Amino acid sequence: MSATKLRPRLVYADAKGQIYDHPDLEMLVRRGSQITPPRPDELIPLPPESELFLLPGRTALGLDPETGQVEDVGETAVAAFVCPGHTLSAQAAYAAAPDAPVLPLFAYGAVGFARDRFYVAATRVDNDPRQVFTGIPRSRIAKGASALLRKFPQNRLVAHLARCALTYCCPAAKNLALGRFEAPLPTSRTCNARCVGCLSLQDPDSGFPSTQNRITFTPRPEEIAQVMAEHGRRESRPIFSFGQGCEGEPLTEAATLAKAVGLFRKDGGRGTVNVNTNGSLPDRVEDLARAGFDSVRVSLNSGDERFYAAYYRPRSYAFGDVREFMARAKAAGLFVSVNLLFFPGVTDTEAEYAALAGLLGDTGADFVQLRNLNLDPELYLRVVGESGARSQAELAACMGLANFMKRLCADCPGLRFGYFNPALPLARPQADS
Incomplete structure (x- = not known):
């Protein structure tokens, strides 16, 4: 059977949490507020290390292929949380009850079943x-974290990251314990935004908890440089x-960051030094570049100021500052990435595309x-509506993730896509004099 004829069946769960595929109804997906069948070319087998979630207060919707009607099966909806490196092109289709609880801070991909396996609407954007921790026992991660604690018993940042690795199972902290790839360096206790989906600090009335605790201290530059040197070794x-995810906005501690990186570079430290930021403080760019930073990653949900403000809820900066930060970082010779928070049916609409491009x-x-x-998709669509940035007509149709990427490549020559911060080939060995 060719991929174009793949028509997965609806997946749902019963009251006991057992997951089934429906014998008659086919998979549906959600893009924004639109419920449609999946596009055949967007379905891939559920990647390893992905998870299936049950959606409380939400019943699964499927397509009756005989009548073409959408059917509510009255059973619990199921969604897929795809493993890192994959981007969703559609979300799970469901009907929410009036008293449905707010969903936790995850992404809820559409999932169906065919050919004895699960399929999701997603694209692998980074290899x-x-x-990926397949085959790595937790004992090895624990051993690596314990070794760091023994070697640096007075380093508070090491203690914090060991807890992140072992208690919160943070992938970045686990990699630090394993001595591979990217080392996390949380530093900031405060933030100048109040993101609706903040991972480390939520209002009591948000309806859902943060997924991890925010760091409670500011590491000394020497502590940070010590972690960097050990990981670089x-x-x-x-x-x-x-x-x-376990901190606020790092630019609020720009002086600490610059001093730490300066110490690392002065001692011959090599590697790619990056800051994941909201880009709120453009005047900090040149100091970071002089200290030895190589790249910045600016988080965005939209290129439209109104929609951006509705989600990030900035306290003391404006969208113009973010734009200026990106331009000044590029002028300073830094590699500029955008951390685009993609939401199918919103991000890939024409108006949103034009603003981002x-x-x-x-x-x-x-x-x-x-x-x-x-x-939670319902919460985000409420943010979209309250922003006033997009009409229902503008959100009625979307181009899809594949076309979104193709068009950006055509309109922004040289632009690359991925999921992780790339290791740069010309990372500087030391701070500029």
Whole structure:
């Protein structure tokens, strides 16, 4: 059977949590507020290390192929959380009850069943294996974390990251314990935004908890440089990233970051030094570049100021500052990535595409990381509506992830896609004099 004839069946769960495929109804997907069959070319087998989630207060919707009607089976909807490196092109189709609880901070991909396996609507956008832990026992991660704690008993950042690896199972912290790939360097206790989907700090009335605790101290530059040096000793192509899920906005600690990286570079430290940021403080760019940073990754949900503000809820900056930050980082010789929080049926609409393509072209961005927006779909669509940035007509149709990527490549020559911060070939060995 060819891929174009693949028509997966609806997947649902019973009251006991047992997952079944429906004998008659076919898989449906959701793009924004639109419920449609999946596009044949967007379905891939469920990747290893992905998970299936049950969606409380939500019943599964399927397509009756005989009548063409959407049917509510009255059973619990099921979604897929795809493993890192994959971007969703559609979300699970369901009907939500009026009292349905707010979903936790995950992305809820459409999933169906065919040919004795699960299929999801997603695309692999990065082949980097840095967050694949198949075959790595937890005992090996625990051993690596314990070794770091013994070697650096006074380093508070090491203690924090060991807890992240063993308690929260943070992939970045686990990699630090294993001495491979990208090292996380959380530093900031505060933030100048109040993102709706913040991973480390939520309002009590949000309806869902943060997924991890925010760091409670600011590491000393020497502690940070010590972690960098140790990771650089163990990994041949190290990446060092400030701005993690367990902290606020790293630019609020720019002086600490610059001093730490300066110490690392002064001692001959090599590797790619990056900051994951909201890009709110453009005046910090040149200091970071002089200290020895190589790249910046600016998080965005939209290239439209109104929609951006509705999700990020900035406290003391404006979207113009983000645009200026990106342009100044590029002018300073830094590699500029955008951490695009992709939401099918919104991000890939014509109006959103035009705003994003304009921003990327104007600022000369090098790279787009296509990350899934981890948020209850109903909540995000409410944010969209309250922003006033997009009409229902503008959200009625979307181009799909594949066309979105093709068009960006055509309109922004040289732009690359991925999921992770890339290791740069010309990472500087030391701070500029």
